[in-house]
Amino acid sequence: MQLDEKQKQKVTQWINEGQKLSEIQTRIEKELGLRMTYLEVRMLVDDLKLKPKDPEPPPAPKEITPEPPAEEAAAEPALPGNVSVTVDQIARPGALVSGKVKFSDGKGAEWFLDQTGRLGIVPPEKGYKPSQEDLQEFNMALQAEFQKLGLG
Numbered sequence: 001m002q003l004d005e006k007q008k009q010k011v012t013q014w015i016n017e018g019q020k021l022s023e024i025q026t027r028i029e030k031e032l033g034l035r036m037t038y039l040e041v042r043m044l045v046d047d048l049k050l051k052p053k054d055p056e057p058p059p060a061p062k063e064i065t066p067e068p069p070a071e072e073a074a075a076e077p078a079l080p081g082n083v084s085v086t087v088d089q090i091a092r093p094g095a096l097v098s099g100k101v102k103f104s105d106g107k108g109a110e111w112f113l114d115q116t117g118r119l120g121i122v123p124p125e126k127g128y129k130p131s132q133e134d135l136q137e138f139n140m141a142l143q144a145e146f147q148k149l150g151l152g
Contacts, residue, residue, distance in 0.1 A: 003032075003034070003044070007028075007032055007034075008048060010027075010031070010032065011024060011028070011044065011045065011048065011050070012048060012050060014027060015045060015050045015051075015052055018052075019052075020052065021038060021041050021042055021045065021052060022038065024041055024045070025037075025038055025041045028041065082103075082104035083101065083102065083103055083104055083134050083137040083138050083141055084101070084102045084141070085099060085100075085101050085111075085138065085141040085142055085144075085145055086099045086100045086101075087099040087145050087149065088100075091112070092110075092112055094112075094114060094115070095112035095113060095114055095115075096113050096114065096115055097112070097113050097146075097149070098110065098111065098112035098113070099111055099112075099145075101121070101138055101141075101142075103130045103131075103134045103138070104131070104133075104134050104137075105130070105131070105134075107123075107124055107125075107128060107130070108124060109121050109122055109123045109124055109128070109130075110122040111138075111142070119142075
């Protein structure tokens, strides 16, 4: 199927606007009155030496990095009461239930309860250990979550 120069210019314009081949196929039929298969549209675009634009990816979320304290030695210890626990809708493989925890120092970890009843915590970085107060609060928050789910 041959297109005249004006029709080729329309197709070029649509490609430059970032339209997908399926959209161009629909527009050729509606606006130009020509019925083409997807493959024919693809070959037409190739013959015109055009390349469809990839859709722009959504902007990446901005990472918020906390500002370091003015003096490391003067940094206060994290206050207790700032531990939050969430439960995954689908447990990780090998676990009865799993989720995430955010400790008072702002660091998060993944947690899981395996099929033998053992609780495990996967820290975000090797060697990280939350404070004893955070662990106690984590246990209490986890028990509260289990009660909500009817597990406790």
